[in-house]
Amino acid sequence: xxxxxxxxxxxxxxxxxxxxxxxxxxxxxxxxILILSxxxxxxxxxxxxxxxxxxxxxxxxxxxxxxxxxxxVFVYLLPYQxxxxxxxxxxxxxxxxxxxxxxxxxxxxxxxxxxxGGHLMNRAFLFVESSFNRxxxxxxxxxxxxxxxxxxxxxxxxxxxxPLAFVGLLADAGVTGAAFxxxxxxxxxxxxxDEMIVFAIALYSKKLWYGSPKFIxxxxxxxxxxxxxxxxxxxxxxxxxxxV
Numbered sequence: 001x002x003x004x005x006x007x008x009x010x011x012x013x014x015x016x017x018x019x020x021x022x023x024x025x026x027x028x029x030x031x032x033i034l035i036l037s038x039x040x041x042x043x044x045x046x047x048x049x050x051x052x053x054x055x056x057x058x059x060x061x062x063x064x065x066x067x068x069x070x071x072x073v074f075v076y077l078l079p080y081q082x083x084x085x086x087x088x089x090x091x092x093x094x095x096x097x098x099x100x101x102x103x104x105x106x107x108x109x110x111x112x113x114x115x116x117g118g119h120l121m122n123r124a125f126l127f128v129e130s131s132f133n134r135x136x137x138x139x140x141x142x143x144x145x146x147x148x149x150x151x152x153x154x155x156x157x158x159x160x161x162x163p164l165a166f167v168g169l170l171a172d173a174g175v176t177g178a179a180f181x182x183x184x185x186x187x188x189x190x191x192x193x194d195e196m197i198v199f200a201i202a203l204y205s206k207k208l209w210y211g212s213p214k215f216i217x218x219x220x221x222x223x224x225x226x227x228x229x230x231x232x233x234x235x236x237x238x239x240x241x242x243x244v
Contacts, residue, residue, distance in 0.1 A: 011169070011170065011173060011175065011183060012183070012186065014166065014169065015166065015183050015186040015187045015190070016186065016190050017222075017226070018162050018163075018165070018166045018187065018223075018226070019166075019186065019187040019188070019189070019190030019191040020190050020191075020193070020219070021162060021219045021220075021222055021223040021226070022159050022162040022163060022187075022191050022223075023190060023191040023192060023193055023194050023195070024194060024215050024216045024219040024220075025155065025158075025159055031055070031147060031148075031151040032052065032055055032056070032195050032198060032199065033198065034125060034128075035051050035052065035055050035128065035144055035147060036048065036051070036052055036198070036199070036202045038051075038128065038129060038132045039051040039052070039132060039140065040202060040206055040207075043206065045203060045204075045206075047137075047140060048202060048203050048206070049203055050137060050140055050141060050144070051132070051140050051141075051143075051144045052144075052199040052202065052203065053199075054140075054141050054144035054145050054148070055144045055145075055147065055148045056148075056192060056195060056196060056199060058144070058145045058148035058149060058152075059148045059151070059152050059192065059195075060188050060192055062148065062149050062152040062153070063152050063156070063163075063188065063191070064184060064188050066152070066156055066163070067163045067166075067167055067184060067187070067188075068180075068184065070163065070164055070167050071167035071170065071171060071180055071184075074087075074088070074167055074168045074170075074171035074172075075171045075176050078171050078172065084168075084171075084172070085234040085235070086234075086235070087168075088164070088165065088168040088169075088172075088230070088234045089230070089231050089233070089234030089235035090231075090235070091160075091161050091164045091165060091168070092161060092164075092165045092168075092227045092228070092230040092231035092234065093227070093228070093231035093235065094161060095159075095160070095161020095162065095164070095165065095223075095227045096161070096223075096224050096225075096226075096227035096228035096230075096231055097224075097228075098158075098161065098224075099161075099220050099221075099223040099224035099227060100220075100221075100224040100228075102220045102224075103217060103220035103221045103224060106216065106217045106220060107217060124146060124147050124150040124151070125147065127143060127146060127147070128143040128144065128146070128147045129143075130143075131143030161227055162223060162227070163187070165226075165227055165230050166187060167180075169230070170183055194215075
């Protein structure tokens with residue numbers, strides 16, 4: 001079990017690290033920038049606050065719900081230790097290889113969103129654009145909320161291995177019930193930190209700041225190494241360098 005493993009990292013450290021890696025998601029960040037680029041044309045901080053704030057809040061709620069559900073699945077599967085380890089290890093292995101591929105492609109072509117739901121994202125963006133062109137508060141709110149939900153659902157498979165591995169580690173450590181909520185909150189806060197920074201800059205300066213692509217490239221490499229270490233532990237029983 002996880003609590004018997006010696007190592008150097010605590011669960012809060014993992015929440016911060018994995019949340020930060022997950023947060024440097026070019027799809028979600030790019031979606032926020034698209035929304036802000038539309039709303040900044042109104043030159044209104046109130047409308048910028050409405051659109052960006054709605055996008056961030058809806059993203060947190062939708063992503064948090066998905067993570068919560070997967071945590072309940074792992075808690076349910078925990079008594080079936082062999083299947084639990086196989087599922088968690090396989091998810092971490094697939095995620096580690098995916099992030100390694102993202103890292104290699106980012107070095108060659110730069111960070112890009114490789115979501116398979118491009119058609120749905122395009123339709124959602126057209127809906128957002130149409131809503132924003134109406135200029136009403138409720139239209140902007142609805143457009144930002146719908147776009148946040150679509151982006152979260154479509155891009156979740158791309159980065160799912162990180163939150164899945166995190167909640168699997170928490171379940172294996174015996175973190176269940178109300179004790180899980182602070183870890184979830186910490187993960188989500190760090191996950192959204194880069195987007196909140198971009199949003200804050202746009203709100204107060206009325207300009208878009210994209211940040212450095214180096215952060216996305218480096219986070220992909222770190223995410224790959226971390227997930228592959230988790231995969232090796234759960235699939236082959238080798239020591240994992242974490243403790244509760």
